Amino acid sequence: EVVLTQSPGTLSLSLGERATLSCRASRSLSTTYLAWYQQKPGQAPRLLIYGTSSRATGIPHRFSGSGSGTDFTLTISRLEPEDFAVYYCQHYGNSRSTFGQGTKVEIK
């Protein structure tokens, strides 16, 4: 089973700043099966990125994903008020999914 480790646990940033979130896998992954989600308090997770770098429907261009092998990154180019939330990476493989433990992006 793939283990996904996200860092940092918490990211304290100001509006307009760039956020860089990391997701490291315990083994090399296909880029096809890596996704990112955003979750706000009291809400279900929302798909942001699939296939490492493809934005889901309706997701703003300030969200971008990249990476390969064991290292994947979610970047938010300029933080907007609605971007302060918890972000999870997810891997789908062997007909099952695993999630990272999440990174909280909070207002500094």
Next chain:
Amino acid sequence: QVQLQESGPGLVKPSQTLSLICTVSGDSISTGNYFWTWIRQYPGKGLEWIGYIYHSGSTDYNPSLKSRITMSVDTSKNQFSLKLRSVTAADTAVYYCARESYDILTAAYYGLDVWGQGTTVTVSS
């Protein structure tokens, strides 16, 4: 617009069976390359994949839960369901149903693109 809605008891006694239903609206559960998935989130915020069912009835379950899970699908009602037996306090969580998009022919994966709002299940006597 596809929507998912979980329903079921919010309180289950230890050793009993947790039963949840997810109702799909806005599209047929039988169309497309979708896995109908259950995921839970513990109070400490971690997300755990429970398993999925395809509209044909084929399933795949998390190995750690496999011995206690049964999933089923009712295409006539556009619903799928989860039963988790012999629950303990460790099964207390928010349970989500979700649609997972996967193209079986091309092996392209499009993520968990539609989620229900989640339902809180507490295991307690």
